[in-house]
Amino acid sequence: MNRTLAFLPLLIAVVFGGFFLWGLNPDRDPNEVPSVLISQPAPEFGLEPIVGVDTPGLSRSDLVGTETAVVVNVFASWCVPCRAEHAVLTSLAERDGIRLFGINYKDKPDDAARWLAELGNPYARIGSDVSGRVGIEWGISGVPETFIVGTDGTVLYRYVGPVVGEVAVGKFREALVQAGALPREDL
Amino acid sequence: MLRLIVFLLSMVIPMAALAVEPDEILNDPVMEARAREVSKGLRCVVCLNQDIDSSNAGVARDLRLLVRERIVAGDSNDEALAFIQARYGDYVLLKPPLNARTYVLWLAPPAMLLLALSVGLVTLLRRRKKPVPQALSEAEEHEIKQFIENQKVGESK
Numbered sequence: 212m213n214r215t216l217a218f219l220p221l222l223i224a225v226v227f228g229g230f231f232l233w234g235l236n237p238d239r240d241p242n243e244v245p246s247v248l249i250s251q252p253a254p255e256f257g258l259e260p261i262v263g264v265d266t267p268g269l270s271r272s273d274l275v276g277t278e279t280a281v282v283v284n285v286f287a288s289w290c291v292p293c294r295a296e297h298a299v300l301t302s303l304a305e306r307d308g309i310r311l312f313g314i315n316y317k318d319k320p321d322d323a324a325r326w327l328a329e330l331g332n333p334y335a336r337i338g339s340d341v342s343g344r345v346g347i348e349w350g351i352s353g354v355p356e357t358f359i360v361g362t363d364g365t366v367l368y369r370y371v372g373p374v375v376g377e378v379a380v381g382k383f384r385e386a387l388v389q390a391g392a393l394p395r396e397d398l
Numbered sequence: 399m400l401r402l403i404v405f406l407l408s409m410v411i412p413m414a415a416l417a418v419e420p421d422e423i424l425n426d427p428v429m430e431a432r433a434r435e436v437s438k439g440l441r442c443v444v445c446l447n448q449d450i451d452s453s454n455a456g457v458a459r460d461l462r463l464l465v466r467e468r469i470v471a472g473d474s475n476d477e478a479l480a481f482i483q484a485r486y487g488d489y490v491l492l493k494p495p496l497n498a499r500t501y502v503l504w505l506a507p508p509a510m511l512l513l514a515l516s517v518g519l520v521t522l523l524r525r526r527k528k529p530v531p532q533a534l535s536e537a538e539e540h541e542i543k544q545f546i547e548n549q550k551v552g553e554s555k
Contacts, residue, residue, distance in 0.1 A: 242446060245487060246487070247484070247486065346457075347485055351457075
């Protein structure tokens with residue numbers, strides 16, 4: 212009995228050490244809000260196009276029955292990181308042929324139109340979410356956020372923040388490969 | 399002195415102010431009170447450890463408006479909470495629900511308290527036990543007798 216008790220401090224140290232190891236893991240982001248949408252059907256929504264922009268609007272029915280997985284990007288003209296991310300998304304849409312949809316979050320139509328005219332418009336469809344209500348349906352905490360939606364309208368992946376930099380782009384492309392939207396050799 | 403206290407108090411009061419803006423507040427005070435009650439349990443998903451009533455983040459404002467929208471639409475407090483929980487997950491609730499994923503969280507503190515109390519109790523009880531006096535063996539009695547006799551012999555010399 213006493214002999215086994217002697218190992219108790221060691222056991223406690225191991226348990227606590229395990230917790231510390233988990234907590235100190237640099238890949239763990241304690242601010243990350245886990246999404247409930249992953250593996251769930253995309254939320255029900257229907258958005259009008261941006262006034263003054265030719266791109267058609269976006270609703271849930273556009274996400275169902277697509278040929279390959281699509282990317283849904285939540286952006287706004289007032290969002291500085293979105294500007295940085297824009298080049299990455301454009302390259303995905305134009306070079307890799309990814310189908311890119313946009314949700315223009317809490318933006319004035321004029322500002323959004325000017326922003327798209329200045330930077331270019333890689334989006335196949337853009338829904339204008341002036342009130343931010345659809346953003347809540349998607350469970351977003353801010354802009355930009357980018358989702359990958361499967362052919363049956365199931366949300367496969369969510370990226371919070373701008374997809375900028377080697378690590379983020381690498382992660383996102385890996386997710387696209389897994390969703391079947393990119394061939395493995397394009398990684 | 400009184401002046402100082404009044405001054406200090408007046409400096410502290412703004413800290414308790416909520417971020418709820420006038421245009422959000424419902425006309426019906428009962429419904430507004432219920433909205434506040436619901437808001438208290440909702441986490442702002444941007445600033446994480448604030449409830450949505452005390453957060454100035456845009457999403458927090460949207461959620462406040464949404465809570466009021468649901469309450470006006472006839473939802474009960476729990477239904478309004480569930481509506482937002484369905485979109486943002488358990489994470490949005492400041493009080494984590496008891497389910498299979500949170501058993502450790504809820505049960506570990508009382509379990510650890512019980513363990514600590516029982517270990518403490520056992521230790522205390524063990525210490526209180528007095529050592530039982532044992533009778534001397536025959537050989538010991540004999541030894542003592544000899545010792546005493548030797549002493550006596552020594553004294554008489």
